[in-house]
Amino acid sequence: MRIMDSKQKSTTQKQSLSTLTTYYLLIYNSILTVGWTFILYETIKQVISYKSVDDLWKCHGLWNAIEIPLKICQTAAFLEVVHAMFGLVRSNPMIVFIQIISRVFLVWGVANYIPHAQLSLGIFLAVTAWSITEIIRYAYYALNLFQVSPQLLTWCRYSFFIVLYPLGVTGEILTIIKAMQTIYPEIVRNRYSIVLPNKFNFGFDYFYFLCVVLLAYTYFPTMYKHMFKQRAKTLNTSPSKKIQ
């Protein structure tokens, strides 16, 4: 009798843990869907207020408008690595980490660190691409928790990237280039870098660091192709699948 009780107890424990997980993830995904919707709204509101090409090219005031919610939402995404590590979601934690780190780096390591980079069309392109993608993604995850998977949403998730992914990458690269132009002169460079001499004989040139980061974007074509493959698999669009 006692053995049965403890077994029943552990099954119900497992069930309540899984319900707890589901509700936690529901709250997480919902908050982020709302967060990114707000970011998109503020972005569009700012951009339609621009009166000249120069305004758009420099994106005056955009960063100030979205800085806080953007930092919160993008950094909170690290929780998804934790979710993957503890099996709350079925993703590879390493892959999730790599996807997040590039965005987080752009927010904190480029735009936040080198304020002049905030005045770039790149910010607008990147944030627009990110927010549309994330709204769809988090909404998709939230609904998925209850086995709801609207065809339209799925189609959007696996099709919008065709435009948004190159758009986002363009935005990120433009922002990085703006940052690099800003810190190229030696006087400015030294403010953002670790210079010699120092006690630990360590130097870190931020300009060259950004050069290396740019090189990482050469992975874009491979990732883009991979996403098309995923799309074909999920939406069953490959010709061989069509049976007569």
Add this chain to the structure above:
Amino acid sequence: MSAKNQGNTFRLEVLKARGNGVLTSIDNISPDTTIAELKKRVAQQKSQLYPDRQSYRAEPTGKSVKDTQKLSELNVDKTKKIYFKDLGPQIGWSTVFVAEYAGPLFMYLLFYIRPSFIYGSSAGSKPMHFAAHLGAACWTFHYAKRILETLFVHRFSHSTMPLFNLFKNCSYYWGFTALVSYFVNHPKYTPPSFGYAQIYLGLAIFILNEIGNLSIHLLLRDLRPAGTNQRRIPYPNKNPLTNLFHLVSCPNYTYEIGSWLGFSLMTQTLTALLFTFAGTVQMTIWAKQKHRAYKKDFPDKYPKQRKAIIPFLI
């Protein structure tokens, strides 16, 4: 002594383990043929598949078989099939190690002479601190020792490794060499905070650990009889530095960490410490594998107080 099945030669189909297809077939092969001999025969037919590239299994998915096994032991004389896997281009172990160690040796010395294309035109004439000279001496000693050990001391379980490993390992060694040597040899190098006391302490630690590492390598060499893959439990010998075997399974790695800690202390250079850390992580992984293998091979006899790499800890 098993009777030779002289009259039972058969035709062996060599199939590809991945995908379907026949690689080739061997006529008139005897059940007593070893895998090693099979590899030679296949290489005769497919010249680009030298024996070190070939790997065989009795089933399409399964563990690969050893060179010493006979076809009859694997039931292949009944099934008349064996499965082949191409291990890809191989490179000799010794070749790899010499390339991996010669690169760092020469690259460090290249930075040591402070060439103008790295440090600017006036750098070569600026004075160099004693610690930086010692850094170059220790680095050179370490890698020269490694090359000599590869040529004269070590015995390897496999004769080759995949070519890809060469690029991966060389990137690691050459990359870190650049990172360390750039800063130690820099004209703006700052000597250690605690001066010569720190420099000599670091140097002493380095030398002691290098000798320790060599002692372990010599012990391991004598442990394994020449030309065999036989495994035995290593125990300390007359050399007091080998007493570390009482506490860890891989004291050679422990001493290696010690050497680099000494080097980092002596030069007070952050990238040297990063290099030490990276090496420690990798060697801990290897030590744990080796430790597990020892315990599996010798479940009753293996000394229980031994850890893998850090005494009492890991």
